[in-house]
Amino acid sequence: MSNDAIVLLKEDHKEIRKLFADFENAGENAHKTKGKIVHRIIELLTVHTYLENEIMYPRVRELLPALEEDILESYEEHHVADVLVMELYGMEPEHERFDAKTTVLIENVRHHIEEEEDEWFPKVREGLGRKQLQEIGEEMLEAKKTAPREPSQPGALKKTIDAIIS
Numbered sequence: 816m817s818n819d820a821i822v823l824l825k826e827d828h829k830e831i832r833k834l835f836a837d838f839e840n841a842g843e844n845a846h847k848t849k850g851k852i853v854h855r856i857i858e859l860l861t862v863h864t865y866l867e868n869e870i871m872y873p874r875v876r877e878l879l880p881a882l883e884e885d886i887l888e889s890y891e892e893h894h895v896a897d898v899l900v901m902e903l904y905g906m907e908p909e910h911e912r913f914d915a916k917t918t919v920l921i922e923n924v925r926h927h928i929e930e931e932e933d934e935w936f937p938k939v940r941e942g943l944g945r946k947q948l949q950e951i952g953e954e955m956l957e958a959k960k961t962a963p964r965e966p967s968q969p970g971a972l973k974k975t976i977d978a979i980i981s
Contacts, residue, residue: 820871820951821936827863828928831856835921850908853917857900860924862962864893866955874951879942885935892927896920897966904966 817823838852872886899920906913940948 818949818952818956819945820948820955821940823952823955824863824867824871825932825936827859828932831859831863831924832928834859835925838917838921846908846913849914849917853903853908853913856917856920857904857966858964860896860900861964861966862959864896865962866958868893870954870958871951874954875939875943878947879939882935882938882942885938889927889931889935892923892930895923896927899923901966 834852834856838849838856841848841852868890872889875882876886899916903913903916903920906916943951
């Protein structure tokens with residue numbers, strides 16, 4: 816397994832995209848299935864955004880100040896996702912707005928992933944050496960072991976609260 820930070824994030828993106836497709840293909844009244852899929856999406860997004868917000872973005876911001884605006888935009892996109900995740904976390908799959916809220920989350924996160932992979936990651940790869948990306952990746956792998964898995968856990972809750980009041 817690679818420890819390159821960008822490779823690790825792209826692997827997360829691939830898994831998240833698959834869950835999005837599973838949700839979209841589950842069928843209109845597959846409430847139980849959709850609930851399980853959304854629970855897993857929430858878990859993966861909680862871990863992923865935690866790693867980006869706590870490790871990747873701050874390190875890149877420090878090492879590549881020219882990417883400041885990209886990073887600030889990413890924080891804001893995470894903010895939107897955090898709010899939707901928090902609302903979905905407490906919502907029953909049978910709720911009339913569950914599918915709509917999940918669809919908005921999917922659309923927002925897909926947009927964010929595309930921007931990262933098509934625009935931001937190439938700039939980061941060009942600006943940082945392989946060794947630096949591996950060091951960041953190692954930090955992320957270590958942090959992933961204890962990263963929050965639910966938006967109600969302390970590390971994730973702080974991130975969500977910061978996003979809401981900022």
